[in-house]
Amino acid sequence: MILELKKTEFHKCKDLLYAQGQLEPKAVVEGVNPGRIFVDDIVSPASGLIWLGNNDGFFFIGNERNEVFNSELNLFIDTLIIPEARKVGLTCFEGIGNHNKWDETILKVFENRNLGSWNQRVYTLQKNDYIGNCELTIQEDYNIVKISETLFENSDKSIKNIKFLHSKILEVWSSPERFFSKGIGYSVIYKNKIVSICFSGFVVDNFHCIDIETLEEYQGKKLAQKGALTFVEDCLRNNFIPYWDCMESNKPSIAVAEKLGFRKVFNYIGYEFMFE
CATH class of the missing domain: 3.40.630.30 (Gcn5-related N-acetyltransferase (GNAT))
Structure with missing residues (x-):
């Protein structure tokens, strides 16, 4: 079962974050920016889904080969995420892997949906x-x-x-x-x-x-x-x-x-x- 973490429990996901990954999921896990986190196990999570507080997408974190978590994603999204997302005016699900190994999993998990994609670039300035x-x-x-x-x-x-x-x-x-x-x-x-x-x-x-x-x-x-x-x-x-x-x-x-x-x-x- 996929369950939601309390904000005081977000720290349990620090080890699931990819060090060279995007900034947004790190900011949520560290409690700097708002968001919600759903995981496979409340005590010792191995995989998770972060919903950004600005409703600008979902990030998949942790083990991309977690079959128990992956097998429950579609039902979880249909029964919990979509109803709540509609309430805030969203009309689509936007999902991103915190590391590129998630790409293959996302394609497989959502193969029965009309899945589209786009490419992003990340730059930094020293x-x-x-x-x-x-x-x-x-x-x-x-x-x-x-x-x-x-x-x-x-x-x-x-x-x-x-x-x-x-x-x-x-x-x-x-x-x-x-x-x-x-x-x-x-x-x-x-x-x-x-x-x-x-x-x-x-x-x-x-x-x-x-x-x-x-x-x-x-x-x-x-x-x-x-x-x-x-x-x-x-x-x-x-x-x-x-x-x-x-x-x-x-x-x-x-x-x-x-x-x-x-x-x-x-x-x-x-x-x-x-x-x-």
Whole structure:
């Protein structure tokens, strides 16, 4: 039977994590970012499934050849995961292996579903690799502002769409206080409106996973690039390592990362199927 761990028990999964794997499952297991963990054995888990707190996918961790766990996955997803996922507006299951040996297992376990896939790239930036001569200029009426508690609280009501910032931070972090104690971020503001943000989505040790979003009507103005550049420079000043995870098909995102000096450290495959 697949059972859910209490948050106080997440530490039992530390040994199941692949050291060179993605940042997100590590952040959940270490209790930095919110999420849920389901395992084959409460006392001594060998395999598990992590549901990210921002509902942005599931990570398979541990032993990919655990037949007892694998044989129960489809029923578990149908009876527990899908009903709960529908409640938060999800229409599909997105699953990722914490190491590439899970790929074969995922294909086998879900062979009777209409399984699709996509490719991801992960980049990191070391201080010595940073290309600091790519200063970007944006129009004068756009201002880069650090995401501070004062900005977040917006007591003077100066930011008209503060809910945009609130929703992005609280999508990934359990509270504003948690974000301000662990992460950093920057907003691009135009006429009392936040139009682009770049912030630490997940954090493990000194690695900061970059989360960027620009309002659709303001895209194409290099605002995200400027926000990312400012974020990266802040990271490097504080000896943080920026971590950039993007779809292989997202050529503009890859171009920005490589222009700044990010180096690809690994690829992985994501899988998805629609709920019936």
